[in-house]
Amino acid sequence: MIPTLGHITVVIGLAATIYAAAAFILGGRRGDPGVLASARRGMYAAFALVALACVAMVISLLTHDFSVVYVARNNATTTPPFYSVISLWAALEGSILFWTLLATGWASLVLYRYRARLPALMPWVGATLALGTAFFFAVMAWAGDPFVRVTPIGPEGNGPNALLQNHPFMGLHPPLLYLGYTGLAVPFAFGMAALITRRTDEEWLAVVRRWTLVPWIFLTAGIVAGAWWSYAVLGWGGYWAWDPVENAALLPWLTATAFIHSSMVAERRGTLRTWTHALVIATFVLTLVGTFLTRSGVVNSVHAFTTSGIGAWFASAILLTLGGALGLLIWRLPDLRDRRAPGAVVSRESAFLFNNVLFLGITFAVLFGTLYPILVEATSGARASVGAPWFNRVNAPIFVALLFLAGVGPALPWGGASWATVRERFAIPILSGVGVVVAAWALGVRDAAPLGILGLATFVLVVMGDEVVRGARSRARSRGEAAPLAVLRLATRNRRRYGGYLAHVGVCVMAVAIAVSATLGTDRTATLQEGESLAVGEYTLRYDQLVTEPLASDPRVIETRAELTLAGPQSGPIATALRDYPNSQTAIATPVVRTALGEDVYVTLLAYNTTSRAATIQVFINPLVMWIWTGGAIVALGALFAIWPDRRRRAVEAALAGG
């Protein structure tokens, strides 16, 4: 009964989005507010319907209704309620259902918030969003129906993928990623609307910047949380493997980040306008490409969903979107001419330009490395993969150059800089960077990567600090404000700039943490008998005993854990386990991570022997890893600060609404 209801809501939802698209186009052409209001209600209805479908799926999962194929494949009677609920997005069909929920949610939110604003643009924004969501409804109605039934009904289901039910983080990072992915349809819709109505002006840019930053925050948080999940769950001591699914999330993030930077140039200087439009299109297309890669079975990946007929749907959608959007862009090229000559080679806009070239360089390299094995297989039939070292070798220098630009950009004036300015602005930051490198060398750091990144990060931080001090000083002088108040006012009156600086602080923190953790960590693997010890760095790890018992929360899962005693800067009893799930061929690692400000002690059980009681244990000492997550959080907070509505902006928006 409930699954049937779910299926019916999906079909009605498809009709609602198609109606909304048609009504938006009709209402937009006629300028009929009644038709447009009805179109908006069509989108709200689609959102309500898919929400009902999600509820139907969650109820089916919680009640273990194995008549639904999806439930039978991804749930078992012993699955804890939490993992039953999050199974909504743990496999292919459910993830598309969840995706549609978020996509219609974003669309409804935007249509509601702008219901009385931007009257020329909004019908086309609505039409684009409605067509996009209609695609997902259509996928669910045909190729990827989440409510397909099965007879005879089995007494027990397969249970969720063991890897995905081993850590509560699974409840966090996919929704964040999906919120980011689906939200990026909004700037695309505004981009299409601007091209269609030929309103490619600064008003458009301001709205799109804002609506790119909102999903960008989620995408950033999702990528960082995903890296954290990989670190905490997979037991390999690392957090980023250049896996196709990681790459799929990174690609739109890269182009969206490029857009966030280039749009500032387009808005301030009236240059890079075509480029900025192209980035909006590229970002949305890359979200589709990412979905295609991870859901069609064309690439090998730990996250890859089972092969399905959905691939052809997505491939067609990508080609249609790319063709349509690029065609529209080329048609409107005359509207997008630069309004000013480009800046000098040494100027802030050139720093932005090179920033964009580098972001696109990484995008290209990641896309190429991800797709190259497909190319090889298509041409020679051989199966191959491009290893992580290649991605690191190609991308690390580009990331370093980007970090350098993060320091150069804010210090250079728009238009062009004189030698005097360059000297004045860069002398102290460069000297500080060199000073930190020398100090780190004196403290015993010898690897080039952490030394270089430390120096660069210092350079960037001092440039920004210098900017803040200058601004605050002039404010304190002219208004007689105390220094802390001046800094606060300065930041809250220029949210965009100082939010950007805060994000760059987070980037510096992440860069240092990544460079240090990648080069200065140690790891050791040893096979120990009960009572034996292993020394790693300042730590000693004693292997006390091997325990095998069923898990309290799910007795079908057998846990074998090595109980250990850690001694050193961090100490105490720890246990690292391998869990045997009834539906998994291999045991799932449950690494233990002891985190301190300076370093993580990461212990994972690789193998054990129940007769000899021997355990093979791998210990990683990973310095500064928690600062990677912290840096990611600072980046997201910086962007949040930048878009936080303030009183003046509200006044502007009110004025816009009136006009």
Add this chain to the structure above:
Amino acid sequence: MTLARPVLAPLPPRGRRWGLLLGVAIVVGVIAYVAFSSVGNALVYYVTPTELLARDDPSGETVRLGGLVKPGSIQGEAPDLTFILTDGTTEITVRALAAPTRSFREGVGAVVEGQLDADGLFEANEVIVKHDENYVAPSEGGLPTQAFDPGS
């Protein structure tokens, strides 16, 4: 901040455009060169025992060898573990220099990365055990498909 005289920007707009284009072209060229020149060597091929031994010179090159762990063939413990990988027609003895990243059992699908030495022993730098619940044994001479652990 625009007070300073832009001494570095004496070029007319047309000249600036060429200057910028040149800069962009150099950056793009370097990235493309680094990417294209090294990707061929970065490719790690998946092969079956049959495919590997059918090569003219099977030893030396780093490959990912996929197959099933032959029942009864596991001997010793990491880091001095040996076992036989089979695709149903051909068998290769593997010595794991590094410990397997997951406990692995007889009969499971495994992928090992390393090189075949001159004596026909495969020295594996890493052992990747597949953790796909829908795993199907490879067809004869075929490859295990789908998910590989990214972290191993």
